[in-house]
Amino acid sequence: MIRAEGVEKWYPNGFHALRGASLTVNRGEVVVIMGPSGSGKSTFIRTFNALEDFQKGSITVDGLALSNDVRQIDAIRREVGMVFQQFNLFPHLSVLENLTLAPVLVRKRPRAEVEQQAMALLERVGIAEQAEKFPGQLSGGQQQRVAIARALCMEPRILLFDEPTSSLDPEMVREVLDVIQALAAEAITMVVVTHEVRFARQVAHRVVLMDEGVVVEQAAPEAFFTAPRHERTQRFLEQIL
Amino acid sequence: MGTPSFAAKRLPVAALLPLKRLRAQLAPTVADGLLSLGLLALIAWAAVQLFGWAIGRADWAVLQLNSMLLLVGRYPLAEQWRLWLLGGLLAAQAGLSWGLLRAWPRADRREQGQLWPRHDRIAVVVIILLALLLPAGLRLAGPLQGRWGLLAAVLLALRWAAGRWAADHWGGRLHRRGLKLLGLLWPLLYLLGFWLIGGGLGLAAVAPGDWGGLLLTVVMASFAMALSFPLGVLLALGRRSSLPVLRWGSVAYIEFIRGAPLITLLFIGQNILGFLLPAGMSPDRVWRAAWVLTLFAAAYLAEAVRSGLAAVPRGQLEAARSLGLNQAQALVTVVIPQALRVALPTMVGQFIALVQDTTLLSLIGLLDLLGMARGIMANPEFLGHSSELYLVLAVLYWSCCAALGLGSRALERRLDPRNLAGSP
Ligand SMILES: Nc1ncnc2c1ncn2[C@@H]1O[C@H](COP(=O)(O)OP(=O)(O)OP(=O)(O)O)[C@@H](O)[C@H]1O
Ligand SMILES: [Mg+2]
Numbered sequence: 001m002i003r004a005e006g007v008e009k010w011y012p013n014g015f016h017a018l019r020g021a022s023l024t025v026n027r028g029e030v031v032v033i034m035g036p037s038g039s040g041k042s043t044f045i046r047t048f049n050a051l052e053d054f055q056k057g058s059i060t061v062d063g064l065a066l067s068n069d070v071r072q073i074d075a076i077r078r079e080v081g082m083v084f085q086q087f088n089l090f091p092h093l094s095v096l097e098n099l100t101l102a103p104v105l106v107r108k109r110p111r112a113e114v115e116q117q118a119m120a121l122l123e124r125v126g127i128a129e130q131a132e133k134f135p136g137q138l139s140g141g142q143q144q145r146v147a148i149a150r151a152l153c154m155e156p157r158i159l160l161f162d163e164p165t166s167s168l169d170p171e172m173v174r175e176v177l178d179v180i181q182a183l184a185a186e187a188i189t190m191v192v193v194t195h196e197v198r199f200a201r202q203v204a205h206r207v208v209l210m211d212e213g214v215v216v217e218q219a220a221p222e223a224f225f226t227a228p229r230h231e232r233t234q235r236f237l238e239q240i241l
Numbered sequence: 242m243g244t245p246s247f248a249a250k251r252l253p254v255a256a257l258l259p260l261k262r263l264r265a266q267l268a269p270t271v272a273d274g275l276l277s278l279g280l281l282a283l284i285a286w287a288a289v290q291l292f293g294w295a296i297g298r299a300d301w302a303v304l305q306l307n308s309m310l311l312l313v314g315r316y317p318l319a320e321q322w323r324l325w326l327l328g329g330l331l332a333a334q335a336g337l338s339w340g341l342l343r344a345w346p347r348a349d350r351r352e353q354g355q356l357w358p359r360h361d362r363i364a365v366v367v368i369i370l371l372a373l374l375l376p377a378g379l380r381l382a383g384p385l386q387g388r389w390g391l392l393a394a395v396l397l398a399l400r401w402a403a404g405r406w407a408a409d410h411w412g413g414r415l416h417r418r419g420l421k422l423l424g425l426l427w428p429l430l431y432l433l434g435f436w437l438i439g440g441g442l443g444l445a446a447v448a449p450g451d452w453g454g455l456l457l458t459v460v461m462a463s464f465a466m467a468l469s470f471p472l473g474v475l476l477a478l479g480r481r482s483s484l485p486v487l488r489w490g491s492v493a494y495i496e497f498i499r500g501a502p503l504i505t506l507l508f509i510g511q512n513i514l515g516f517l518l519p520a521g522m523s524p525d526r527v528w529r530a531a532w533v534l535t536l537f538a539a540a541y542l543a544e545a546v547r548s549g550l551a552a553v554p555r556g557q558l559e560a561a562r563s564l565g566l567n568q569a570q571a572l573v574t575v576v577i578p579q580a581l582r583v584a585l586p587t588m589v590g591q592f593i594a595l596v597q598d599t600t601l602l603s604l605i606g607l608l609d610l611l612g613m614a615r616g617i618m619a620n621p622e623f624l625g626h627s628s629e630l631y632l633v634l635a636v637l638y639w640s641c642c643a644a645l646g647l648g649s650r651a652l653e654r655r656l657d658p659r660n661l662a663g664s665p
Contacts, residue, residue, distance in 0.1 A: 051559055070567075078565035088560035092578050092656075101574060102564035154564055 001027050001158055001189045002048055007057035009043060009213075017043045018054060019213035025158075028187040032200040032221075035210035036236060041193045044210065045160050048191070049080040062157055078106060081151030085163040087143040089135035095122070095146050096131040099153045107154070114153070121149040125179050141172030145179055152183075159183070161192040195240065201225060209233045295632075301379050303626040304633060307617050308381050311633075314453015314608050320445060323437040324456065325388055332396040334430055338423055339396075340403030342655065364647050365400075368393055371640060379633075431467065449527035453608035455637060457527070461609065462596045462641070465534040469595075470588075472535065473542025474577065480547055491543070498540035503598055506533050507605050530602055534595065541591045549584030550576065582656050589649035593642045600638075610634060 002025040009018040017040045025031050033041050046052040047059060050066055050073045059066040061076050090098050099118035103109050122128040125145040127138075135143055144164055151159060161180065165173040177199050184190060184203045194200065200207050200221055207224040209217045209232070217230040225241075228234050268274030304311070313324055343361060372393030376386040438460065440446035452460060479491035498506070510533035511526060553576050561571035581588075603612030614630045617623055 049563055051563060074565060074567055077563055082563040084556060086556050088556040090575055102566060105570055106565040
């Protein structure tokens with residue numbers, strides 16, 4: 001589904017954030033990316049839907065090569081959903097409108113049909129009764145669940161999560177992780193940047209360690225956490241476990 | 242003043258008895274009490290003086306004789322029915338919008354019209370005062386008083402009826418659609434207004450040179466507002482564009498306009514534009530001034546919108562793009578609405594300034610409200626009665642600006658998602 005090879009990125013200020021990062025994500029696979037702060041995790045997954053550009057290497061998503069072609073980029077973004085650390089819900093739209101905006105505007109689907117689907121999705125993430133409210137009226141955990149439902153409403157083939165629980169109060173982390181775990185059970189392709197070890201162990205098919213702009217190690221969760229091969233992984237695990 | 246009064250303000254004032262409440266508000270400490278008393282005395286004294294003057298020494302004949310001049314200038318008498326018709330339509334539409342907007346809490350907000358009951362009522366009282374008492378007090382001609390009162394009655398009656406109807410009959414969805422429709426009615430009425438005022442297409446044409454007084458002021462101000470708004474948004478977007486030509490063009494334009502006094506621009510518009518454009522091509526003096534006002538206001542609006550755009554977090558655009566919206570869709574549906582909400586108070590401030598700026602038109606020889614008044618004052622027959630005129634002018638300008646201010650504050654609250662919070 002995603003094939004990134006030797007991706008290098010320099011930020012406009014000259015900072016070399018990705019230094020040849022490579023990763024392949026297969027259909028239906030859940031890949032968890034871990035790594036120390038500043039290692040380029042966010043930058044890397046944001047290249048997958050062209051929120052960040054890159055200068056060297058190549059990325060293909062669902063058979064489409066990422067290039068500067070705007071049409072191509074829009075086509076890829078339609079198929080790749082993203083959930084942000086800061087939720088980024090649209091505060092001026094109701095919860096329901098947050099969900100229906102893109103499918104109606106981008107996929108040109110009839111509003112009534114999309115609303116039905118949106119309500120079903122809200123039901124699934126457990127907040128159907130909040131559909132008419134505005135994002136500012138919801139708790140962090142509820143907002144993040146709306147954000148997930150919003151991404152799902154576009155029926156993406158791939159979902160990217162960038163630290164979906166990092167700005168949540170501890171008691172709300174579980175409810176969001178539960179939703180993501182339920183999605184994983186439905187064989188949606190997902191790339192999740194997170195520091196939640198328990199989640200990674202339970203849900204991931206593969207865990208990836210990034211450091212200093214490269215993918216250092218990738219392995220099945222058990223092997224990753226119990227028998228890391230790379231010295232940098234060992235150091236990282238020592239710090240977080 | 243100082244800390245004691247501040248602490249006192251945070252008492253649950255509403256819970257106290259009226260008299261005690263008044264005391265808590267006006268005189269939480271002895272010093273505050275004295276200050277309040279002094280200020281009240283001063284206000285009372287000023288009011289008595291003003292009334293004494295208004296009833297005793299003032300001579301309102303200058304207004305009785307010139308009321309039509311002040312209202313519409315030299316607009317031909319036979320065609321003035323068009324203006325009253327337009328006035329009636331405007332009053333109806335305004336009443337309709339007001340009533341609906343007022344009764345427009347979204348589905349999650351059931352206490353109807355809770356968002357601005359106080360301002361709302363104050364506005365009603367002010368309108369009644371202005372429409373009935375002021376003309377009566379000035380002893381204006383009977384028919385004029387009657388029509389003025391009729392306009393106010395239409396406005397208030399429709400506000401009431403629409404509010405009632407909306408509160409009873411409209412659920413959230415239908416309601417929102419209705420408001421959209423209403424939004425479409427305004428531009429339509431706007432075009433209709435220009436047709437009624439200017440004539441053509443079957444109506445006798447009335448040249449812009451014959452428009453004057455309050456009519457001209459309102460036409461100029463509303464024209465400039467309506468057109469400077471989209472222009473300002475485009476300029477603000479241009480300023481943030483990644484295309485250097487667009488960016489620098491916008492910056493240069495905005496900075497040039499903001500660096501030049503309006504009056505010089507108006508003179509440039511009147512004189513130089515006339516030379517630059519071939520004869521016949523150059524628009525009429527009034528329209529030239531209207532365009533200058535528009536282009537002037539657009540630069541200031543652009544700055545207001547820019548600050549609004551800057552206040553929208555980057556993540557909003559990213560979220561919209563990651564959902565597959567293209568740049569234009571993301572701007573129109575996600576970024577600009579939020580930016581405009583932030584910029585609304587500043588923008589309305591600019592609009593109010595614009596209304597006041599129209600007084601400069603009198604300096605380039607147009608007979609707007611102020612220009613008309615100056616013309617009347619120059620007439621030896623009315624020598625020495627400028628105070629009366631200026632007072633009425635002040636009230637009229639104040640009404641226009643106050644209406645803008647109140648309307649915008651109402652809209653601001655209505656649009657603020659925090660005010661929709663279900664938790665009290
Ligand atoms: N817009 C930018 N301009 C310049 N440097 C940037 C920019 N964004 C990020 N960086 C730098 O790039 C590096 C990688 O950033 P990135 O956000 O991808 O890290 P991360 O692994 O997601 O870290 P965290 O766990 O803190 O989110 C960091 O050193 C950061 O300072
Ligand atoms: Mg990050």
